[in-house]
Amino acid sequence: MAIRRGRGVAAINYPTGMNLGGDPTQALVHSTPTGNFMVTLSSVDLGQGMKQIMAQICAETIGVPTDRVIVDTADTDTGPHCMGTFASRGTHRAGNAVIQAAKEARQVMLEVAAEELEVNASDLETDGQGNIRVKGAPQKSISIFDVALSAHFKRGRSISGRGMFLIPRSYPEKETGAMKPSTCYAHACTVAEVEVDDETGEVTVLNVKNVFEIGRALNPKMVEQQLVGGSWMGISHALYETTEPYYPNRDHGGTDFNQYLMPGPGDLAETEIIVLERPSSDGPFGAKGPGEMCANPQIPAVANAVFDAVGVRIDTLPITPERILRALKAQAAG
Amino acid sequence: MAKVPVQFTLNGSEKAEFVESGTTLLNALRDKIGDTSPKGGCHQGTCGACSVIIDGELRLSCLTLAETCGGANIKTTAGLAEGGVLHPLQRAFLDGFATQCGFCTPGMIMAAKVLLDRTPNPSREDVVEALSGNVCRCTGYEPIIQAVLSAARANSQNVA
Secondary structure, three states: OOEEEEEEEEEEEEEEOOOOOOEEEEEEEEEOOOOOEEEEOOOOOOOOOHHHHHHHHHHHHHOOOHHHEEEEOOOOOOOOOEOOOOOOOHHHHHHHHHHHHHHHHHHHHHHHHHHHHOOOHHHEEEOOOOEEEEOOEEEEEEEHHHHHHHHHHHHOOOOEEEEEEEEOOOOOOOOOOOOOOOEEEEEEEEEEEEEEEOOOOOEEEEEEEEEEEOEOOOOHHHHHHHHHHHHHHHHHHHHOOOOOOOOOOHHHOOOOHHHOOOOOHHHOOEEEEEEEOOOOOOOHHHEOOOOOHHHOOHHHHHHHHHHHHHOOOOOOOOOOHHHHHHHHHHHHHO | OOEEEEEEEEOOEEEEEEEEOOOEHHHHHHHHHOOOOOOOOOOOOOOOOOEEEEOOEEEEOOOOEHHHOOOOEEEOHHHOOEOOEOOHHHHHHHHOOOOOOOOOHHHHHHHHHHHHHHOOOOOHHHHHHHHOOOOOOOOOOHHHHHHHHHHHHHHHHHHO
16 A cells, blocks of 8 residues: 555647527627727626726727726626627637727727817827827827717717627538537646555645646736636546535535535645647637636546556546545456 | 614724624624625635634634624724725735635635734745635635735835
8 A cells, every 4th residue: 555656648629619509799889978988798707807808808909098998797688699608708709799899989989089180080090098199190199088078079979889709600511510619729738746545545636737728818917817726626626526426325415515525725736837829810819718628638637647646547527535446446356 | 583782893993783683793794884895605604705803813704693792893804905005915915816706805815814913924834724714716726825925025024
C-alpha cells in the first residue's frame, strides 16, 4: 500500500453557441441626451462580466470611453430578443449584435456632428475621449455631449442603432450527414499531476497546467479570472461533484447544496494558466467563448493521471475513492 | 407573535427596531434596517455569506437571533469604507479580481477582516483556515486568498 503519483494530459475543442432553431441575439444602442450610450439586451450577466464586455465592445465601436456606456440587461419581457446566456455564446453572439447596433448609432452621431461642423460625415473621426473631429484638422471638433444635445433638441435625430446576429440553423446533408451544428471553436489542453492513495482511494491533485486558446481576450484580467475559477471547477467535476453519490441506501444521500461536495480553499491544486490568443474570424474583435470550455480538459486529464498512477480506468464521474478502490479490487482479482 | 425591542450599534450608528421574536439578525439587517451587504445563502450556517462581526467576533447572522444582540457592536461590509475610501480589503478584492458574481464577497471580507485584526501578517495557511467557513462557487478561491494576503501587505506597509 502506497501513495502513487501519476500524470495525465487531455486536450479539448469546444464550440460557441448551439444549433436548435437557429441561434440569434439582438441588441439596441441609443444615446442619452448628454451623449452617454445605452446598450439594451436581454442577455444575462450572471457574474461572468457580460456587462463590462458589452460596454467595451460598444465603446470601441462608437469611439467613446467605456465609462460612457451603460448596459441594461436581463429583462426578457422588454429587451430585444436573446437566446440566453449559455453554450458560452454571450460574448460572441451578443457582442456581434452590439457591434452592428453601435455602428449604426455611430453613423447617425457622425451625421449630426457633420451638420454641426458643416463638413461631410465621411471626413469625421472620433478621438476616443468623447469628441468628434475633422480628419487632419483636429482643431475643428465637437464634443459628443454637444452632438447628443443637438440631435435631441435641435435636429430631431435619434442617435441609435439596431443589431442582429444570427447563426442560422444547420441541417444535415441527406447523403453524408455532414452539418455545421456549432461555430467558433475554442481549444484547451491540461496536464494534471495527482497522488493516489491505493489503500484509501483518495486522490490529491498536486498541480494543473492549462493552456487555453480563446481567440482575442477582450478583457485579459477577466479572462484570467474565469480560467482560474474554471480550472478549479474542472477538478471539482472530476473528483467531487455529484447529486447521486453511492450510498447503500439513497436516504443517506445529500439533500441540498450543503452536501454537494466541492473543493474548498484548503483543497486547491497549484494552478497555472496560459492564454493563447488567435483571433477568430467571426467573433467580435476576434473573441471566442471561453466560458464553459475552461472547466472541461481537467476532467479527462485527472482521469488519465489516475490511470497513470494506479493503472485503473475510471469512466464514471466523479472519480471517488470508492470507485478507485472497486476498480483496484477488480484489477487485483484479474 | 409579540414584537420585541432590540437596540444595537451598526457600523457606528445606533439602531432601535421592533422585531418579531425569533427573527434572525440577517433578516433584521436586510429587511428592517436595509443593510443588504450580508447575504442569505444557505440559512443554516454552512455557507458563510451572511457573516458579520459582532463585538469583534465573526458570527453567522443567519444563526443569530436579533433579540440576542441588544447592546452589541455590529459591523458589516457596508460599513467598512470610510469617507468614501474603500477599506484595504475591499480595495484588494477589487484590484485582485477576487470577486465574480459577488454573492460570497461580503462574507469573505468579514472573515478576512477578523483574521487581519488579530493576525496582521498571516501566512497562506492562516488565510485558508480563516476562509474555510465561506463558500465560493466562481473564483476557485485562489484570487480571494491572494487578495487577503495582498491587503495584509498593504496594511503593514502603511503601518511602517
